[in-house]
Amino acid sequence: MKWSRRSKVTALALTAVAALLTGCSNAIDAGPGAGAAPVVTVKPKGRLTFALVSHGTAGDPFWTIVKNGAEQAGRDLDVNVEYQSSGDPQTQSQYIDAATNQHVDGLIVSMANPEALKPSISNAEKAGIPVITINAGEDQSKAFGALVHVGQNETIAGQAAGTRLKSLGLHHVVCVIHEAGNTSLDQRCNGAAQTFGGKMDRLQVDVNDLAAATSTIRAKLQEDTSIDGVLTLNPAVATAAVSAKGDSKATFATFDVSSDVINDVKQGKLAFAVDQQPYLQGYLPVQFLHLYATNGDVVGGGKPVLTGPGFVTKDNAAQVAKYAARGTR
Amino acid sequence: MTTTSTPPAERDERVAEVGRVRRLLVRPELGSLIGAIVVLVFFSALSPVFRSVPGIANWLDPASTLGIAAVAVAMLMIGGEFDLSAGVMTATVGLIIAILTSVYGVNVWLAVVIAAVVALGIGLFNGYVVVRTGLPSFIVTLGTYLMLQGLNIGVAKLITGTVLVGGVQRADGFLSAHFVFASSVVLGGTLFKVSIVWWLVLTAVATYVLLRTRYGNWVFAVGGDKAAARNVGVPAARTKISLFMTTSGAAWLVGTITVLRLTSVQANQGIGNELIYIVAAVIGGCLLTGGFGSAVGASLGALIFGMTSQGIVYVGWDADWFKFFLGAMLLLAVLANRFVRRYAEQSRKGATA
Numbered sequence: 001m002k003w004s005r006r007s008k009v010t011a012l013a014l015t016a017v018a019a020l021l022t023g024c025s026n027a028i029d030a031g032p033g034a035g036a037a038p039v040v041t042v043k044p045k046g047r048l049t050f051a052l053v054s055h056g057t058a059g060d061p062f063w064t065i066v067k068n069g070a071e072q073a074g075r076d077l078d079v080n081v082e083y084q085s086s087g088d089p090q091t092q093s094q095y096i097d098a099a100t101n102q103h104v105d106g107l108i109v110s111m112a113n114p115e116a117l118k119p120s121i122s123n124a125e126k127a128g129i130p131v132i133t134i135n136a137g138e139d140q141s142k143a144f145g146a147l148v149h150v151g152q153n154e155t156i157a158g159q160a161a162g163t164r165l166k167s168l169g170l171h172h173v174v175c176v177i178h179e180a181g182n183t184s185l186d187q188r189c190n191g192a193a194q195t196f197g198g199k200m201d202r203l204q205v206d207v208n209d210l211a212a213a214t215s216t217i218r219a220k221l222q223e224d225t226s227i228d229g230v231l232t233l234n235p236a237v238a239t240a241a242v243s244a245k246g247d248s249k250a251t252f253a254t255f256d257v258s259s260d261v262i263n264d265v266k267q268g269k270l271a272f273a274v275d276q277q278p279y280l281q282g283y284l285p286v287q288f289l290h291l292y293a294t295n296g297d298v299v300g301g302g303k304p305v306l307t308g309p310g311f312v313t314k315d316n317a318a319q320v321a322k323y324a325a326r327g328t329r
Numbered sequence: 330m331t332t333t334s335t336p337p338a339e340r341d342e343r344v345a346e347v348g349r350v351r352r353l354l355v356r357p358e359l360g361s362l363i364g365a366i367v368v369l370v371f372f373s374a375l376s377p378v379f380r381s382v383p384g385i386a387n388w389l390d391p392a393s394t395l396g397i398a399a400v401a402v403a404m405l406m407i408g409g410e411f412d413l414s415a416g417v418m419t420a421t422v423g424l425i426i427a428i429l430t431s432v433y434g435v436n437v438w439l440a441v442v443i444a445a446v447v448a449l450g451i452g453l454f455n456g457y458v459v460v461r462t463g464l465p466s467f468i469v470t471l472g473t474y475l476m477l478q479g480l481n482i483g484v485a486k487l488i489t490g491t492v493l494v495g496g497v498q499r500a501d502g503f504l505s506a507h508f509v510f511a512s513s514v515v516l517g518g519t520l521f522k523v524s525i526v527w528w529l530v531l532t533a534v535a536t537y538v539l540l541r542t543r544y545g546n547w548v549f550a551v552g553g554d555k556a557a558a559r560n561v562g563v564p565a566a567r568t569k570i571s572l573f574m575t576t577s578g579a580a581w582l583v584g585t586i587t588v589l590r591l592t593s594v595q596a597n598q599g600i601g602n603e604l605i606y607i608v609a610a611v612i613g614g615c616l617l618t619g620g621f622g623s624a625v626g627a628s629l630g631a632l633i634f635g636m637t638s639q640g641i642v643y644v645g646w647d648a649d650w651f652k653f654f655l656g657a658m659l660l661l662a663v664l665a666n667r668f669v670r671r672y673a674e675q676s677r678k679g680a681t682a
Contacts, residue, residue: 058649084648088598089591091638094391098642101383115495116591183491 048106049080050289051099052282055112055136057087061258062278066135068327069282070108077290079105089116096120099129106130106289110281111137111144118144130292132285135278136184138304147292148300150284152276152308154184158191160309161253161274165229168251168271171198173229174220178207178237185233188255192231201227210240218244229253235261235273242269257312259324266317275320276308279328355672357614358626360665364612364658365629365636372640379636379643382519389521392635393528394583396628398602399609400528400535401579403627406610407539408572409552409619410459410466414451414473415580416602420481422448422584423594428488430503431496437506437589445581451477452577456570466573478600485596495593503589510582511589524586528628531579535624548572553620608655609634612662614669633658 052070056063067083074081082104084095089112097120099107107129111117114137121131125145133141133149141149165173173196175189193200203220205213221227221244229251232238238254238261245252254261255274264270284305291297299305312320323329353359373380379388398415405412422444429440455473459466485492497503510527513520539545547568550558559565588594611617612633613626634655641651 058652080645082642082645084642089593089595090394090587091391093591094387094639095642097387097390098384098639101381101387102378102643113493113495113591113593113595115498115593 047078047080048290048293049082049102049104050074050106050108050286051082051084051095051102051104052108052285053092053095053099054083054085054110054134055087055089055092056085056110058085062256065278065327065329066282069279069284070286071282072328073283073286073290077286079286079290081286089113093117093120096124100124100127103127104129105293106132108132108134108285108289109137109146110135111140114140114144121145130289132288134281134285141304142302147298148288149304150281150288150307151304153304153306154187155191156306157255157274157276157309158188158193159195160191160311161188161231161255162192162195162197164272164311165192165196165231165253166198168229170196170229170251172201172224172226173198173231174201174203174217174227176203176205176213176217176230176232176237176241178205178213178232178234188233189231205237207234207237210236213237214240214244217241218246221246221248221250231255238270238273239264245269257320257324257329259321262312262317262321262324265312265314266321268314271313273312274308275310275312275329277310277329278307280307351672355669357621357623357666357669358629359614360662360669361613361626361629361633363665364662365633368633368636368640368658372636372644376640376643379640382517384639384643386519386521388635388639389525389632390635391638392632393522393524394586395602395605395609395634396528396631397524397531397586398576398579398583398606399613399627399631400532400624401576402606403610403613403615403622403624404535404539404548405572405576406607406615406617407552407619407622408548408569409555410569410572411470411607412452412455412573412576413467413470413603414455414477415576415606416599416604417474417477417481418448418451418577418580418599419584419587419602420594420596420598420600421451421477422581423588423598424481424485424494424596426585426588427494427497427594428485430500431494432488434500437497437500437502439502440500441506441510441585444585445578448577448581448584449574452574453570455577456573459573460566460569474603478597482596492596493593494596497588498592507589510586522590527582527586528631531582532624532628539624544568549620551619605634608659611666612659614666616666630662 054063054066063085070081070083086092086095093116096107096109096117100123107124109117109121109131111133121144124131131146133146135151138149138151138153175192177185177189179185189202203216205216217230217240227248227250230241232241232254235254235256235258238252242252242264251271252269253271253273257273257275261270261273265273284307288299291299320329378384402412402415425444425447426437426440429435429443430437451473455470458464458469482492485494510523512523514523514526539548547558547563550563551565551568555565609630610622610627612630613623613628615622615627637654637658638651641648
């Protein structure tokens with residue numbers, strides 16, 4: 001019954017949109033000499049602009065390092081780097097659309113939710129903007145038409161960690177998973193199990209409740225005294241695990257780095273930390289886009305460029321701590 | 330103050346013997362209109378892309394999904410209540426649609442309808458509890474907000490094993506549903522998201538309902554003084570419950586648009602958006618005490634949000650500062666509205682005396 005009224009309103013609204021648009025475009029014409037509808041790119045000649053749109057929330061320590069890397073590359077190469085981030089995939093795709101409208105010379109995207117970003121990324125490519133994916137979305141990167149993916153392959157990183165655990169002479173290691181259903185964590189544990197050779201158990205904890213995680217890990221170590229190693233997959237969980245050591249003889253190791261983790265490595269509480277080197281995930285794609293724009297180079301030969309695993313051990317912990325203090329590790 | 334019940338009488342009272350300038354000044358949306366113009370001129374002057382047609386299409390998009398919810402939230406706030414569960418409910422709706430279609434093979438349209446029933450049910454629950462217990466809606470909807478947040482993650486993990494549910498695009502009826510809720514319209518060679526049409530239509534409908542219908546008077550009345558409204562025969566409980574259901578209906582629409590656009594949904598999506606809706610409504614002239622506000626104002630508040638969020642990108646500022654600008658804008662708008670409200674009260678007294 002409301003149909004006729006609603007359609008009338010729709011028509012009204014549409015006219016309003018049209019009016020608004022013509023209004024605005026008239027305003028443009030009245031403005032500083034911009035011509036007709038097509039977008040005019042006003043870009044200082046010679047200075048390239050790259051946009052980096054990540055899925056990290058503002059203030060996330062990991063992504064702050066990525067951003068520092070990208071900005072440093074921008075300074076080194078004399079290009080503009082514009083960093084935007086949002087954990088919400090819709091906002092992320094709107095940022096990508098905005099970069100496309102600006103006709104940036106290159107786009108760097110981390111794809112935590114590849115499906116959601118697909119339309120915006122293909123729009124950018126249709127507009128002739130080269131795209132590099134970083135951090136997450138390695139599997140989809142090629143299919144989406146990206147030049148290259150820059151990140152850490154979790155299986156390969158896991159394998160490297162497994163080899164290292166083996167060389168420490170361990171026989172029975174617990175792999176602590178802190179988020180149920182996060183596939184990249186499974187890949188890390190699987191990779192480690194492949195090369196470790198000994199017995200590897202899985203232990204489920206919740207990263208949002210570190211006190212409970214500590215007691216779960218302590219209980220596991222008390223219950224099974226044959227366990228001689230603990231591999232955590234997150235720096236906060238690593239710190240929690242170290243505090244759960246008690247009387248056990250277990251050796252601890254972790255994925256990813258924080259200042260607490262570096263300290264624990266320095267003091268020997270952690271045998272090593274697997275570092276995916278976020279700085280490279282910001283620095284390298286800017287380099288690659290610059291090479292592509294100025295020399296047509298494509299890096300990687302169709303394979304991802306791996307930024308990890310790097311390792312933080314007692315040997316280099318002091319040095320890494322110095323770099324971490326200035327926000328690059 | 331609100332003593333009239335028949336619409337014509339109220340119109341007369343508002344129009345009578347008030348100077349034109351003062352009549353303009355007392356409009357609740359004035360502050361947000363000025364704010365929107367300032368933001369528009371500011372970013373247009375700094376960025377040619379911002380004022381280009383593709384640029385406009387880009388910043389109208391975040392404004393539209395926010396505006397759809399903000400208009401409903403504004404109506405609820407005029408009716409004197411809050412809904413903190415609206416943001417998380419968009420994820421609930423998305424998850425219902427995504428799980429039903431991708432796991433159980435349900436037709437998209439059927440899933441959309443089921444999600445609507447659930448969303449309206451949550452709105453009914455919110456409204457019923459608030460009306461029956463007399464508890465502040467802030468507390469009641471804070472409860473549903475937390476419950477929904479837990480349910481979203483818990484149920485998603487229980488059924489799918491992950492917190493990211495995708496695959497909606499493979500279900501029956503996706504194309505037609507995508508066309509209605511998530512497609513783009515070509516206008517002047519540029520793609521505009523169809524959600525912009527939804528937003529404008531809803532703003533127009535809400536404005537009409539608020540200003541031209543008996544129900545609209547009821548909304549202002551229950552928000553202004555519930556007891557007085559009831560005394561003059563306004564069905565206060567029914568009005569409030571329907572307002573909660575309107576808000577959850579808007580959350581359903583936003584959730585549906587989002588899931589069909591992204592073809593996947595994250596279980597923690599929408600958290601924090603409830604406050605952005607309220608910010609848009611308050612920038613648009615709504616009072617936290619109820620009884621005053623406007624749907625157009627809330628839409629303008631959403632527009633300011635959209636222009637600012639994308640404008641910062643176009644101008645090339647560090648996005649770390651975005652929330653600061655939003656907060657400053659909120660404070661300025663509230664201060665302006667406070668000034669305007671004083672004016673409004675004076676002129677109303679003048680008119681009714």
